[in-house]
Amino acid sequence: xxxxxxxxxxxxxxxxxxxxxxxxxxxxxxxxxxxxxxxxxxxxxxxxxxxxxxxxxxxxxxxxxxxxxxxxxxxxxxxxxxxxxxxxxxxxxxxxxxxxxxxxxxxxxxxxxxxxxxxxxxxxxxxxxxxxxxxxxxxxxxxxxxxxxxxxxxxxxxxxxxxxxxxxxxxxxxxxxxxxxxxxxxxxxxxxxxxxxxxxxxxxxxxxxxxxxxxxxxxxxxxxxxxxxxxxxxxxxxxxxxxx
Amino acid sequence: xxxxxxxxxxxxxxxxxxxxxxxxxxxxxxxxxxxxxxxxxxxxxxxxxxxxxxxxxxxxxxxxxxxxxxxxxxxxxxxxxxxxxxxxxxxxxxxxxxxxxxxxxxxxxxxxxxxxxxxxxxxxxxxxxxxxxxxxxxxxxxxxxxxxxxxxxxxxxxxxxxxxxxxxxxxxxxxxxxxxxxxxxx
Numbered sequence: 001x002x003x004x005x006x007x008x009x010x011x012x013x014x015x016x017x018x019x020x021x022x023x024x025x026x027x028x029x030x031x032x033x034x035x036x037x038x039x040x041x042x043x044x045x046x047x048x049x050x051x052x053x054x055x056x057x058x059x060x061x062x063x064x065x066x067x068x069x070x071x072x073x074x075x076x077x078x079x080x081x082x083x084x085x086x087x088x089x090x091x092x093x094x095x096x097x098x099x100x101x102x103x104x105x106x107x108x109x110x111x112x113x114x115x116x117x118x119x120x121x122x123x124x125x126x127x128x129x130x131x132x133x134x135x136x137x138x139x140x141x142x143x144x145x146x147x148x149x150x151x152x153x154x155x156x157x158x159x160x161x162x163x164x165x166x167x168x169x170x171x172x173x174x175x176x177x178x179x180x181x182x183x184x185x186x187x188x189x190x191x192x193x194x195x196x197x198x199x200x201x202x203x204x205x206x207x208x209x210x211x212x213x214x215x216x217x218x219x220x221x222x223x224x225x226x227x228x229x230x231x232x233x234x235x236x237x238x239x240x241x242x243x244x
Numbered sequence: 245x246x247x248x249x250x251x252x253x254x255x256x257x258x259x260x261x262x263x264x265x266x267x268x269x270x271x272x273x274x275x276x277x278x279x280x281x282x283x284x285x286x287x288x289x290x291x292x293x294x295x296x297x298x299x300x301x302x303x304x305x306x307x308x309x310x311x312x313x314x315x316x317x318x319x320x321x322x323x324x325x326x327x328x329x330x331x332x333x334x335x336x337x338x339x340x341x342x343x344x345x346x347x348x349x350x351x352x353x354x355x356x357x358x359x360x361x362x363x364x365x366x367x368x369x370x371x372x373x374x375x376x377x378x379x380x381x382x383x384x385x386x387x388x389x390x391x392x393x394x395x396x397x398x399x400x401x402x403x404x405x406x407x408x409x410x411x412x413x414x415x416x417x418x419x420x421x422x423x424x425x426x427x428x429x430x
Contacts, residue, residue, distance in 0.1 A: 037419040040368050041387045043361070050284030051298055054276055057305045 001034055272309050275321055280305075282322070282389060283329045289384035290333040292373040300332040326391070326399035330381050337377050371421040379414035386411055 003009050004017050021028050169177070283304055287297035307328050315324060357365075372380055381400060385391045391399065396407050 033419060033423070034415075037415060037422060040364060040422060041383065041415070041418065043364055043368065045289075045365055045369070045388050046357070047281065047285055048288060048294075050280045050301065053280075053298060053302045053305070054273070057276070057302055057309060060302065060306050061309050 001031065005031075005034060005038055272312055275308070275312075276305060279322060279325050283325055286326065286329055286384055286389055287333055289369065289372065289388050290330070290377070290380045291336055292369065296336050300329060300336055303332045304329040320398075323395055323398040326385065326389075326395075327401065330385075330400060333381070334377055367422070371418055374421045375414065375417050378410060379417050382407065382411050383414050383418060 004014065009017070021031060280301070284297055284301045287300040287304075288294065291297050291300065304325060308325060311324075315321065372383055375383070378400075382396060385396050385399060393404055393407050396402070396411075397404050400407070402410065
């Protein structure tokens with residue numbers, strides 16, 4: 001249609017279109033609307049006299065050459081950004097912050113009875129990854145304290161013990177502990193008596209976190225459950241020692 | 245002897261700089277008077293506001309002044325100016341949109357023309373101001389400034405096919421608004 005209106009089509013095409021227009025009312029209406037629009041746009045428009053801005057342009061050019069602040073400002077902003085990043089990194093690297101981050105690191109929780117007999121003391125130094133710190137900031141303190149209170153109540157109700165200690169660990173540690181606990185209580189794989197007497201295997205994530213052993217509960221439960229578990233053919237060690 | 249040579253060399257350099265400066269100034273003044281009206285009216289057609297059009301035109305010529313020594317071909321001055329002017333207008337429109345400013349529109353129309361013609365022109369200009377920025381630009385350049393497809397292609401940095409297609413789409417959008425439709429979302 002625009003080509004037809006602009007007269008940019010060959011004569012043969014124009015003839016075809018005109019033949020079609022005699023038969024099709026819809027296309028005629030469309031053509032009328034297009035013609036009206038084009039005619040409106042092609043009307044001559046007023047040309048306005050521009051204001052004389054030559055002196056203003058030259059003044060702006062001369063002022064602009066003296067201005068040095070924008071370039072300086074960009075460097076100043078970049079320098080300030082670098083200083084801020086370094087400061088934040090330094091603050092986050094302090095041991096106090098790392099410990100604090102480890103305490104409130106996650107919404108996962110772990111309930112442990114206290115006192116725990118024969119618990120080994122973990123000597124690993126706490127180091128917290130950047131990801132954990134990020135998560136720690138995302139969990140509000142109120143949520144952490146509420147979760148702790150709830151877990152403490154549940155633990156007290158279930159164990160009838162007033163002295164309950166709650167430890168909050170990060171998701172990675174919790175998952176590692178769960179996986180290890182599942183491996184230990186699995187009926188198809190039985191550990192040796194020597195392994196029972198020794199301390200439970202510690203996952204690298206727990207060692208890194210430096211918190212008390214979250215496997216204590218499963219370990220105790222396992223040891224108390226050992227006499228009740230009947231293994232017809234212990235895979236290793238003698239049966240007598242194992243059942244003891 | 246040596247100092248005399250240095251002084252002469254410095255004077256020669258100063259003369260060259262001064263000559264270049266004078267040439268630039270003269271070039272700029274003549275080019276300003278030659279193109280000021282086109283640029284201002286283009287900005288006015290796209291922005292619909294005399295103050296904004298003046299500012300956009302001024303910014304365009306400031307940039308032109310700074311770039312004048314680097315623009316070699318004299319036949320590209322006009323399209324170069326249009327290109328910069330359109331970009332300045334787009335900046336103004338973007339700023340308006342960001343600041344949620346309401347577009348002010350001038351009362352258009354030459355008082356010497358008949359009232360019907362003035363009313364029609366007012367209607368056309370108001371309809372264009374309700375279109376998307378690139379539709380405004382292509383319609384103003386093609387119909388108000390009577391630029392060819394080639395010049396529009398150079399000014400807007402589009403290919404010839406893009407110019408044809410966008411002009412067509414701009415006309416369809418204009419028709420919707422002109423026939424009383426809703427303003428096109430920008």
